[in-house]
Amino acid sequence: MTFSALKIDKDSPVPMYHQLKEAIKEQILNGDLKPNEKIPSENMLAETYSISKMTVRQAMSRLVSEGLINREQGRGTFVAPKHLKHPLRRMASFTEDMRSRNLEPGSKILKFERIPAPKEVAEALSIEHGEEVTRIKRLRLANDRTVGLHDTYLRKDIQISQESLESTGSLYKLLESKKGVQFKGGEDSIEAIQATEQLSEILKVPANTALLQVTRIAKDSRGEPLEYVVAVYRADLYRYTIQLNR
Amino acid sequence: MTFSALKIDKDSPVPMYHQLKEAIKEQILNGDLKPNEKIPSENMLAETYSISKMTVRQAMSRLVSEGLINREQGRGTFVAPKHLKHPLRRMASFTEDMRSRNLEPGSKILKFERIPAPKEVAEALSIEHGEEVTRIKRLRLANDRTVGLHDTYLRKDIQISQESLESTGSLYKLLESKKGVQFKGGEDSIEAIQATEQLSEILKVPANTALLQVTRIAKDSRGEPLEYVVAVYRADLYRYTIQLNR
DNA sequence: AAGTGGTCTAGACCACTCT
DNA sequence: GAGTGGTCTAGACCACTTA
Numbered sequence: 433m434t435f436s437a438l439k440i441d442k443d444s445p446v447p448m449y450h451q452l453k454e455a456i457k458e459q460i461l462n463g464d465l466k467p468n469e470k471i472p473s474e475n476m477l478a479e480t481y482s483i484s485k486m487t488v489r490q491a492m493s494r495l496v497s498e499g500l501i502n503r504e505q506g507r508g509t510f511v512a513p514k515h516l517k518h519p520l521r522r523m524a525s526f527t528e529d530m531r532s533r534n535l536e537p538g539s540k541i542l543k544f545e546r547i548p549a550p551k552e553v554a555e556a557l558s559i560e561h562g563e564e565v566t567r568i569k570r571l572r573l574a575n576d577r578t579v580g581l582h583d584t585y586l587r588k589d590i591q592i593s594q595e596s597l598e599s600t601g602s603l604y605k606l607l608e609s610k611k612g613v614q615f616k617g618g619e620d621s622i623e624a625i626q627a628t629e630q631l632s633e634i635l636k637v638p639a640n641t642a643l644l645q646v647t648r649i650a651k652d653s654r655g656e657p658l659e660y661v662v663a664v665y666r667a668d669l670y671r672y673t674i675q676l677n678r
Numbered sequence: 679m680t681f682s683a684l685k686i687d688k689d690s691p692v693p694m695y696h697q698l699k700e701a702i703k704e705q706i707l708n709g710d711l712k713p714n715e716k717i718p719s720e721n722m723l724a725e726t727y728s729i730s731k732m733t734v735r736q737a738m739s740r741l742v743s744e745g746l747i748n749r750e751q752g753r754g755t756f757v758a759p760k761h762l763k764h765p766l767r768r769m770a771s772f773t774e775d776m777r778s779r780n781l782e783p784g785s786k787i788l789k790f791e792r793i794p795a796p797k798e799v800a801e802a803l804s805i806e807h808g809e810e811v812t813r814i815k816r817l818r819l820a821n822d823r824t825v826g827l828h829d830t831y832l833r834k835d836i837q838i839s840q841e842s843l844e845s846t847g848s849l850y851k852l853l854e855s856k857k858g859v860q861f862k863g864g865e866d867s868i869e870a871i872q873a874t875e876q877l878s879e880i881l882k883v884p885a886n887t888a889l890l891q892v893t894r895i896a897k898d899s900r901g902e903p904l905e906y907v908v909a910v911y912r913a914d915l916y917r918y919t920i921q922l923n924r
Numbered sequence: 925a926a927g928t929g930g931t932c933t934a935g936a937c938c939a940c941t942c943t
Numbered sequence: 944g945a946g947t948g949g950t951c952t953a954g955a956c957c958a959c960t961t962a
Contacts, residue, residue, distance in 0.1 A: 447931060473947055484933045486732070489948085497743070502862070502901045505948045506940035512901050513804070519865045523922035616748070617923040619765045624870035624888040624913035642870040642888035650924075655748050655759050667870035674920060676769035677863040678896075693950060719928060730952045735929085751929045752960035 440481045448483055449490040456491070460500050460511055471501060471509045497521075499675050519673040523618050523650065525604035526582065526663075530574050538573030539601060544594040553585045556649050556660040564588045568597070571634070572663075580665035581634055587658050613658065618650035622672055625664070635666050642667045686727045694729055695736035702737070706746050706757055717747060717755045745921055765919040769864050769896065771850035772828065772909075776820050784819030785847060790840040799831045802895050802906040810834045814843070817880070818909075826911035827880055833904050859904065864896035868918055871910070881912050888913045 440451045459465045471477075474492065478485040492509060495501045499521055503509045518532045530537035548562040557565070566586040571578050584603065586592070590613065592606060600606040607613035625645045632639040643664050650659040686697045705711045717723075720738065724731040738755060741747045745767050749755045764778045776783035794808040803811070812832040817824050830849065832838070836859065838852060846852040853859035871891045878885040889910050896905040 449931080475947080484935090486934090486951095487932060490931085492948090499863070502899075503948060504900065504941085506942075506946080508941095508947060510901075519867070523924040615924040617745075617921065619919065619921050621765070621917055621919045622868050622890070623917040624890040626888045640886065642872045644868070644870040653748075654750065655756075671867055671869040672918075673865065673867045674922075675863065675865050676920075678769040678861040695950080721928080730954090732932095732953095733951060736950085738929090749929060750960085751958065752927080754928060754960095 440483065442483075448481075449487050449494070452477070452481070452483075452488065452491040453494050456495060457498075457500060465511045467511050467514045469511045471511065473508060497677070499677075519675040521675040523615065523620075523648075525602050526572050526580075527602035527605065533574075535574040536576075537601070538576060539598075540571040540573065541568065541594060541598065542571060543567065543569035544597070546588075549585065553660050557585065557587055557657045559587065566590065566592065568603070574669070577669065578635060578666070579669040580663055581631070583662045585660040590658065614653040615658070616651050616653050616655055618648055618659075620672075621647045623647075624667075631664060635664070637666055637668075644670060644672065646672060686729065688729075694727075695733050695740070698723070698727070698729075698734065698737040699740050702741060703744075703746060711757045713757050713760045715757045717757065719754060743923070745923075765921040767921040769861065769866075769894075771848050772818050772826075773848035773851065779820075781820040782822075783847070784822060785844075786817040786819065787814065787840060787844065788817060789813065789815035790843070792834075795831065799906050803831065803833055803903045805833065812836065812838065814849070820915070823915065824881060824912070825915040826909055827877070829908045831906045836904065860899040861904070862897050862899050862901055864894055864905075866918075867893045869893075870913075877910060881910070883912055883914075890916060890918065892918060 440448055442448065444451065456465070456471065465471065472480070474485050474488045477488045492501065492503065496503060500512055501509055502512055520529065520532065524532070527537040545567050546564055547567050549557065549559060549565045551561055553565060554561040554563065559565075565588055568582070568584040568586070570582045570584070572580045572582055590607065590611065592611065596610070597603060597606055600610070604615065608615065623645050625643050627635065627637055627639055627641045627643050629639055631643065632641065635643070637643075644667050646663045646665070648659070648661045648663070649657050650661070652658045686694055688694065690697065702711070702717065711717065718726070720731055720734045723734045738747065738749065742749060746758055747755055748758055766775065766778065770778070773783040791813050792810055793813050795803065795805060795811045797807055799811060800807040800809065805811075811834055814828070814830040814832070816828045816830070818826045818828055836853065836857065838857065842852055842856070843849060846856070850861065854861065869891050871889050873881065873883055873885055873887045873889050875885055877889065878887065881889070883889075890913050892909045892911070894905070894907045894909070895903050896907070898904045
C-alpha cells in the first residue's frame, strides 16, 4: 500500500477532502490502485491522516460520483472495475472530449460575428429576440481530420475576440480561465439527422448520410443559459458517450 | 412560506436528510417553491427542525445533484430555474423516459430466449464467450406508435420469465422491485446509423434513413455489468436528452 | 457587519457483511 | 464479534455576498 506516501496539508487553502480525493484519484489513474482493489477503510484513512471521518467521507462521496470507486456497506470501498472506453461524466468541451479519447483536438474558425439573436437562439438563451449575441462557426478536428461542425452562440455579456479564441483553441478554457466564467452544467439533446447538401460538402460525406447532432445549452453558476451550440458530427468518426448514475 | 407544515420524524428508519430532501423536493415539484425562489438558509432549517447543519447539508447536496436547487456561497440556496424540456439526469428505463415526456410507454416482445452470449455481448457483460444470457427483443411504443427497437441481453443469474415481463411492462421495474436488483448506473454510447433494410421494415421508415442508436451497459450495485442493450430509435420520434453537471 | 454557504472536528450509534 | 460504511450531533471557523 502506497498510502503512506500520501500527504495532506492542513494549512493549504485547498480543502483537505479535495487533497485526499485527488491523491486517491491519482493512484487509481496511474494504476497503483487496481480495479476491484479494496481501499483502506474510512476510519483507517481518518486515523492515518489525522482528519475526521466526515472529511474522509466527503472525499469518498465525490469519488463515487465521479464513478471511480464503489462503496458497499459492511464490506468496504473498492476501486471501480475499469472501463473499456472513456465515457464522460460531466459536461465537457470538445477539446476535453477529444483529449479523453487520446485524440488531438483542433479547430478552424469559419465565422466569428456579432448578430441579433435568431428566434431559436433567443429562446434557448432566455434573452430577447434580436438581442445581440456572438456567433462562432467552427470546423472541429481530431488528429487533423474533420469530425464535426460547431455553431456556437454566446450571451452578449461574454466578450471574447477571435484572436484570443484562436490562440487558446478551447472556448471553455478561454471562458473559464481568462474570463472568469463558471459553467454549472447544461443540457444536451442528441438526434440523428440526414446530411443536407451543404453539410455533406463541409464534412465531406455523401448527401443524406446519417449524422449525429448534439444541441447544447450550457449554464453559468447561477443556472442562467450562457452558450447555445448546435454541433453536427460525422457518424463514422464520432459517438457520444456518457456515464450515468441511477 | 409553507415550511412550518413540514415535519421530520427522528425515530423513523428513513434517514432525516432523506425526509427533508423529499419534503423540499415535493414543494418544488408541486409549485409551493417557485423557480429562483430562495430557500431558507441551512442554519435556519437546522434550527427549525432541530437537526444539525451537516444533516441539512446532506439533504441539500442531494437536491443539488438532482438539479432541483442551486447553492451560491454568500447568497443563499435557490430553486433551479425550470426547464422547457425534460432532460434526464440519471439512468432511466424507456418506460420512465417516456413518462417524463408525458407519453404512454408500451412494448411488444418479438423474441424472448436464452442463448450463448455472442462475442460483443460477452465482452460488454464481462462474461465468457458463449455463456448463457437472456435475450429480449422488443418493439418500444409511445402512445401506440413504434419509436424504437430494443435488443436486450441479461446476465444469466438474472432470471425472469416472459410472462412477468409482459405483465410488468418495464424491465427495470421488474428487476428492481421484484428481483431485488439494484442498478448503480451505466454507460450509454450514442451514434447515428443508417437504417438497414430490416430495420426500415420494422420501424416503418424508408431504407437508409438516419436512426439514433443507443448502446447501454447497465451495472449492478457492485459495478458489475448486468444488462447490455442496443436500442435503435426513429430519428423523427426520439431524441436523447441529458442534463449534465460540470 | 450580518448572513450565507463551505469546511472541519471528535465524538456517537446504527445497519450490514464476513468469519 | 470485529470491521465496515451510513447517519447524526453540536459545535467551530472560514470565504463570500450584500447591505
